[in-house]
């Protein structure tokens with residue numbers, strides 16, 4: 026267990042696999058071997074394991090969160106886990122692999138720096154592995170790890186591993202995968218999870234944990250296109266404090282680029298330019314702000330700025346668009362997405378209404394086949410749609426910036442979040 | 453902050469995320485309130501709220517659900533902190549709920565007002581018309597909490613439905629509710645216990661004295677060290693003795709256990725916590741030990 030967490034950095038990763046591929050065991054193993062499991066948690070798990078007559082302590086039980094899941098022995102919702110090594114703190118989005126839970130995987134992947142897809146070495150690449158890989162690329166998770174699990178059950182065979190490696194590499198060529206790493210493991214016995222395994226001398230790569238600790242994530246953020254969605258206008262109005270009387274600051278979280286005092290900036294929707302005088306935080310002014318910092322900007326000129334507006338650079342603007350094309354993952358149980366469906370769209374700090382103009386196609390996530398005759402998207406289906414929005418949004422392609430390219434759709438009748446969208450084109 | 457290569461330390465990232473969440477909720481909800489227990493998590497949360505709106509004051513009140521069985525040190529701390537910040541304090545009292553017949557005091561050795569707080573909390577949310585209540589819960593605390601959303605919907609009965617939660621993607625939070633419904637907001641979702649302590653040290657935050665080792669009259673019950681207090685329902689076969697203890701969480705005196713400790717400074721406390729092999733709740737909370745699903749069941753009813 027790490028001793029203190031102050032100075033290290035943070036990696037968020039998502040795990041995906043089909044039922045019984047060993048995802049819970051792997052997470053339990055990572056937590057256990059990094060000494061992030063406490064004695065009382067372990068005792069509870071040992072007790073349950075014994076009660077069930079299991080041969081080994083079932084580390085999977087460590088991560089089975091809710092009663093319904095414990096009773097059914099399945100993971101039904103995204104759960105978040107935490108562990109740290111002296112190098113890094115990790116947040117795991119543990120996303121279940123059932124077909125019906127695509128939406129959980131999409132949710133977990135949306136904030137992930139890295140995704141681990143588990144494969145059962147005996148079964149090789151199956152339909153769901155392809156689906157998981159596709160979803161990680163759709164959500165633009167920058168790093169992908171294919172963990173070939175249960176190597177102990179195939180006699181730690183290099184041949185088996187190589188076959189899976191080659192098959193997946195061929196498939197991945199069709200997707201937009203930037204960084205792909207293959208690691209043969211046994212989650213149950215711990216081979217190549219934390220320590221390199223003596224049973225697989227033919228493998229000369231890092232252990233999974235070593236890879237997680239060292240994968241380079243600093244350059245994954247967009248530091249080029251300045252995007253600052255205004256979240257909240259700070260006006261102290263304290264009559265007692267004359268210094269603050271005229272204070273007007275625009276608070277928000279930097280979604281892209283690097284901002285500095287003195288920079289010329291452009292405000293949307295007005296199109297007016299001004300420059301940054303100060304970048305404030307409660308700990309004092311800073312000389313630059315970059316993602317994902319939460320700061321408060323002060324500007325030289327009095328422009329009418331409110332929540333939902335965007336601050337960018339004069340020669341590098343997002344698209345100002347009311348017509349948007351996007352890949353959408355539909356998440357509603359109650360009803361499908363069809364043309365003319367009216368919804369609320371939430372994008373950066375702006376909320377508007379939107380209507381589905383076209384369903385261009387539905388994508389078969391297993392074959393990547395585009396069904397252009399589709400008339401609806403139902404739960405967990407993905408397709409490309411055209412939306413018309415009641416007011417302009419300030420958007421980028423999702424490929425360029427996940428924060429200014431992603432949105433959610435909300436059903437006004439139920440207030441449920443019914444879709445995740447990734448912008449592909451905007452006018 | 454380390455700025456040279458455009459990297460933030462993980463504490464800075466957590467802080468930035470929490471501030472974003474707090475501002476988002478302040479911008480989108482009519483009547484937010486921050487639930488303040490005087491414990492380390494709510495102290496951290498209040499500090500983050502202060503930072504989120506600086507130099508303006510925190511734009512919502514804080515509410516304490518007072519069981520009447522609180523540590524006096526914590527109440528004293530609470531009052532001082534809210535005065536310093538100039539925020540309005542709302543106190544919702546479990547005793548009032550009992551007096552009004554809304555809840556019935558538990559009896560017996562394990563009697564506690566812990567579960568009764570849910571009614572007091574929900575009544576107060578309704579009475580004041582609060583639409584969003586910030587809570588200091590962390591996902592690392594407990595299995596049921598690991599699945600909790602950051603902005604977590606509660607129906608008109610204040611209930612949580614773990615099987616029907618709104619997906620949360622990127623940094624977008626669905627803040628839509630109808631009349632009578634509310635949300636709980638957990639800005640510290642991604643913090644761990646150690647992160648909280650590191651932050652308290654970094655920010656030099658004041659915390660109530662009971663977090664540091666001090667001599668106290670205690671007795672042992674079921675492996676927990678409980679403070680001898682009028683609320684303890686202590687049996688004759690549970691002898692009282694003096695011990696050097698500190699608290700790892702701050703709850704009701706009747707069900708919050710102390711740990712033996714010699715840590716009298718923050719550095720020493722952090723060192724002890726970092727070395728401990730037992731979870732915060734397992735070590736100190738009688739309320740969570742009654743069953744494997746205790747927290748999940750209470751949360752469904754509307755607990756913190």
Ligand SMILES: Nc1nc2c(ncn2[C@@H]2O[C@H](COP(=O)(O)OP(=O)(O)O)[C@@H](O)[C@H]2O)c(=O)[nH]1
Pocket residue numbers: 042043044045046047048049050051085174175176177178210211212213214
């Ligand atoms: N032999 C072997 N069994 C494994 C391994 N990993 C997981 N298992 C077993 O496979 C079964 C399913 O694992 P679990 O972690 O629950 O799968 P999940 O559904 O993906 O979370 C359990 O019986 C595990 O003990 C492994 O590396 N080797």
